[in-house]
Amino acid sequence: MAPERPLPPMLERMWGRERAPRRGPRPRLDLATITAAAIEIADAEGLAGVSMGGVASRVGVAATALYRYVGSKEDLLTSMADAVALDPPEPGGMPWRDYAALWTRAQRDLVLAHPWVLEVTKYAPPLGPRRLLWLDRLLAALAGTGLDDGEKINVASTLTGYALTDAALAHAAGMGFEEHAGAGLEGAADYGELLAEVLDPERYPALSAAVHGGVFRGAEGWADDADFRFGLDLMLDGVEQLIARRTSKGRFGG
Amino acid sequence: MAPERPLPPMLERMWGRERAPRRGPRPRLDLATITAAAIEIADAEGLAGVSMGGVASRVGVAATALYRYVGSKEDLLTSMADAVALDPPEPGGMPWRDYAALWTRAQRDLVLAHPWVLEVTKYAPPLGPRRLLWLDRLLAALAGTGLDDGEKINVASTLTGYALTDAALAHAAGMGFEEHAGAGLEGAADYGELLAEVLDPERYPALSAAVHGGVFRGAEGWADDADFRFGLDLMLDGVEQLIARRTSKGRFGG
DNA sequence: GGCCTACTGTGTATGGCGTTCATAGTTTTA
DNA sequence: TAAAACTATGAACGCCATACACAGTAGGCC
Incomplete structure (x- = not known):
């Protein structure tokens, strides 16, 4: 219970433990804003569309400004992964x-x-x-x-x-x-066809049998x-x- | 059972279905060699150490030569993922x-x-x-x-x-x-300490209890x-x- | 045997990326 | 008002995947 032991910087930020007193100009951003912007991009364009430059321009700063808040792109991804998890369902006394x-x-x-x-x-x-x-x-x-x-x-x-x-x-x-x-x-149907095409029944006896039996033909896929x-x-x-x-x-x- | 339907090129290669007759110079490499080299690098330096240039120089060609065999780095990674899987254990009539x-x-x-x-x-x-x-x-x-x-x-x-x-x-x-x-x-022990440091028992009652109960103190981790x-x-x-x-x-x- | 043609490996070039660093600007403290 | 602490910027670096045009090679065909 030793209070306020130093944590890795990104954890400090994710848990909102920023040192309070500041002297210079107010930060224009915070981790949550940046993370949210990155998530929007990832949702829209996939993870490949997430670049430091892109995120930065979306929040209206230069690319390198982000490094005041995240240390590395890895850090940003970590923060994103936690941030998407909304609150879990509440157990209302259910079994x-x-x-x-x-x-x-x-x-x-x-x-x-x-x-x-x-x-x-x-x-x-x-x-x-x-x-x-x-x-x-x-x-x-x-x-x-x-x-x-x-x-x-x-x-x-x-x-x-x-x-x-x-x-x-x-x-x-x-x-x-x-x-x-x-x-x-x-x-799934195409998958089945592809396997049928490619599998040698001698080397893959059980799987071939299943494929020809139609496991992958279910339309639900x-x-x-x-x-x-x-x-x-x-x-x-x-x-x-x-x-x-x-x-x-x-x-x-x- | 329609024979020899065209597959995605990388699959053709992974299944060793290369068109037989060739006219130009013998290829110096094949997919297996390249994949093996990439795996060696990944094992030694991690996936971040795997670059097309690195793999190429390990097999003794220029970086761009690899594209005669793989189409993209993604393809290479796919091939790697399959290639590490050695033969599965044999079921000797066991339950x-x-x-x-x-x-x-x-x-x-x-x-x-x-x-x-x-x-x-x-x-x-x-x-x-x-x-x-x-x-x-x-x-x-x-x-x-x-x-x-x-x-x-x-x-x-x-x-x-x-x-x-x-x-x-x-x-x-x-x-x-x-x-x-x-x-x-x-x-695990450090993980427990970190959680104890960070968790508010009001917001995380069950988890805090478990942590303070010592779930993560087992040395085995x-x-x-x-x-x-x-x-x-x-x-x-x-x-x-x-x-x-x-x-x-x-x-x-x- | 000699040419054509398909094919392989090379070199160069490009555009994008994450990240570093020195610098200029801004706000609080003294 | 001066100093100090902090923020954002812009240019620059090194790395990477990849495209493209070219040069060299070897089998097919006359």
Whole structure:
């Protein structure tokens, strides 16, 4: 609880701990403004469209002025990744499983709304105020389950990871494999055709069988909502089983 | 089964479908050589160290010569991501659950051995020969379970996603939050201290409680093997439950 | 055998990027 | 009013991916 230990500068700024007394001219900007501008660009043009110059001109300063606030572009991206995370859903006394499902889905939707997050996120432990708020809420919702704190955190990591990877898949599907658009690859069906074209049944027996059996012919395509729920239920079933084990066995040690 | 439909050029190359007859001078290189060189650099210096010029000089040509083989740097990265995936473990008639665990762990280890994969992977459906071989093997291992092909693929996606995100977490932990190394952030314990420093217990009640309860004080730290197994078992428990449901209920329709 | 032609590697050039640094300007403190 | 602390600027640097025109090479064809 030692108060005010020095943090990495970007964290200080993200948590709004700026040293108060200033002598020179008032800063014209702040981190939030810059971050918001960068996010607007990323939403509109993708992450590739985000350059220091572009962000700067959008907030009306020269490119190099940003370095009074961010230290590096990396820092800016970090700040963006935290800032997109609006407040997590509130658990209104709902059962843990319902909230966990809601929470995971909300994360997925968040990523889908800002796909560039996928290119930014390092999947590292959260350090920003908003992402930590999400974590807090899930821990709270798991309070009555009998899991210990470490387990709760592990559950949170696992669910977050799932939200991310599923969103990535759904995004790739939604884009219609845009990278390979030249060959007219536009959905699961095309993916299936492509695999059929390319796979040697001797070397890929199980996969070829599945492809020719028509796994990828479903019109809904890929990574649709049903697929999301499938994986989610898989994991929540696992959590439920763990909880059942904990409560039936009682607790030994700690 | 229409044979030899044209594919995106990079895929043609990755699958070794080059048009045979050539007229000019023998190419001095091939995609595999270039990819291998790029991987060596990435392993040694990280992905940031991989530049077209660097790769080119390592294989002994001018920078622009690479464009006879790759079309763009993006293409090269794609090729790298597939090429690091060595052959998947062979299921020697082992139970599906054992193989799935082995398979997932192998993927995780693979990423940890080449952390730059995390920056490259788009988490998009696999198109390269090696990654598809991994998929094939898991499908094969799930053959006797009664799951349908779509479910098997979903399980594979979920497990792959878990391997990736867990590896990312483990990598971040192993690096000791190197990005913030300035503040001496070197492990779970430091992470806990940092959170304690920064969190307002009113706004983050559950998380603060966990932190002060010492969740992050374990010396093993973060994302160790136990944590990996925890999440893995969660998911495999879920799969097992699904399989049990399938086999007990019998199958209706298709 | 000799020419054509398709193909490969090179050199040069371009435009964009993140970032550094010295400088000029502005506001508070003394 | 003078000094000090801080802010924004503009020019410059080095790096990078990539486009393009060119030169060299080797098989196909007469």
